[in-house]
Amino acid sequence: DIQMTQSPSSLSASVGDRVTITCRASQGISFYLAWFQQKPGKAPKSLLYSASSLESGVPSRFSGSGSGTDFTLTITSLQPEDFATYYCQQYNLSPPTFGQGTKVEIK
Amino acid sequence: QLQLQESGPGLVKPSETLSLTCIVSGDSFSSSDYYWGWIRQPPGKGPEWIGSIYYGGSTFYNPSLMSRVTISLDTSRNQFSLKLSSVTAADTAKYYCARAHYRTSLFFRHWGQGTLVAVSS
Numbered sequence: 723d724i725q726m727t728q729s730p731s732s733l734s735a736s737v738g739d740r741v742t743i744t745c746r747a748s749q750g751i752s753f754y755l756a757w758f759q760q761k762p763g764k765a766p767k768s769l770l771y772s773a774s775s776l777e778s779g780v781p782s783r784f785s786g787s788g789s790g791t792d793f794t795l796t797i798t799s800l801q802p803e804d805f806a807t808y809y810c811q812q813y814n815l816s817p818p819t820f821g822q823g824t825k826v827e828i829k
Numbered sequence: 830q831l832q833l834q835e836s837g838p839g840l841v842k843p844s845e846t847l848s849l850t851c852i853v854s855g856d857s858f859s860s861s862d863y864y865w866g867w868i869r870q871p872p873g874k875g876p877e878w879i880g881s882i883y884y885g886g887s888t889f890y891n892p893s894l895m896s897r898v899t900i901s902l903d904t905s906r907n908q909f910s911l912k913l914s915s916v917t918a919a920d921t922a923k924y925y926c927a928r929a930h931y932r933t934s935l936f937f938r939h940w941g942q943g944t945l946v947a948v949s950s
Contacts, residue, residue, distance in 0.1 A: 723893075756936055765925055765940040766876060771933070809875055813935035817891040820875040 724748050724812050728821035734829040741797040743824045745810035750790045754814035757786055757795045760823075761806045769808075770795070800826070831856040833926050833941035840947050841920075847913040847946055851926030858907040859884055864929040866937055867900060867911045869922040876925075881934065882909055916948045 725748035735741050745755065753773040758766035768777050770786040773793055783798045797804055805828055810821040837849035851865070866881035880890035882900045890898045899912040913920060923945045927937035 754933075754936075765943050767940075768938050771936060771938070777938070811876075811936070813933060816889065816935060817893075818878045818935035820877070822875045 723817055724751060724815055724819050726810055726812055726819050726821040728808075728810055728824050730824060731822065732825040732827060734827050735800050736829045737800055737802060739800045739829075741800050741804075741826060743795045743808055743810075743826075745788075745793045745795070745821050747791045747793075747812055751812045751814035753789045754812060755786075755788070755793050756811045756813060757784075758809045758811065758820075759804075759806045760809065766809060797826075831928065831939050833928065833939065835924060835926050835941045835944040837924075837944060837946070839945060840949060841916055842950050843917055843948055844915055847911070847916050847920065847924075847948075849911045849924055849926075849944065849946070850908050851910070851941060852906075852908045853928075854907065859904050861885070862931055864931060864934045865900075865902070865909045866927050866929060868925045868927055868937065868940070869920075870925070870943075871919075871922040877922075878935070879911065879913075879924075881929070883931075883934075918948050920946070921948045922946060 727746045755773045757770040760766040774786045785796050787794050807823045807825045832854045834852045841847045864881045867879040870876045880900050882888045897914045902909045923943040925943040927940040929937045
């Protein structure tokens with residue numbers, strides 16, 4: 723299985739901050755990477771797919787980059803509704819696998 | 830608008846079989862465009878893909894669970910089901926049903942709200 727490693731596992735930030743989360747795959751996955759946002763008690767929500775394509779309705783302050791093994795999710799100007807846990811997921815090879823998550827907390 | 834709704838017992842005894850159903854509404858269930866999958870998330874951990882089924886009935890499963898998993902389709906009722914046998918406490922998780930487009934069959938854009946299943950005697 724392809725292992726997905728996210729860093730950091732948690733971070734504290736303030737409203738308006740720029741936040742960067744990284745995700746590393748244990749082998750190359752081209753651009754077959756998605757980012758999900760999950761709030762407590764809710765299902766994960768897709769934010770980006772194909773590493774950098776924004777889902778319809780997702781604010782433009784979210785962006786993604788990378789290919790191969792190293793990927794980044796950036797949130798420019800963090801908003802109160804962005805405090806959540808973020809997961810990356812590779813879908814290049816079966817089984818699809820998720821990172822362990824990055825919890826973004828209020829500083 | 831697509832909706833997926835999981836249903837099933839919230840408590841299963843060790844060694845028994847966990848059975849869940851996902852009812853699909855708001856979009857074509859019999860379309861060849863989609864895969865239907867099950868994903869679970871243990872408390873405090875990341876999601877884990879369990880397996881998927883295509884509209885024609887072909888299935889593929891996570892090798893780590895393959896020996897215990899069966900996913901089936903009932904197009905007449907717009908639903909698909911999960912059976913996980915010989916459960917242990919390690920199978921305690923929130924179980925989600927989800928949909929993927931056939932072109933990116935391992936990427937689940939749409940998820941149900943999930944149902945929590947505890948394994949305990």
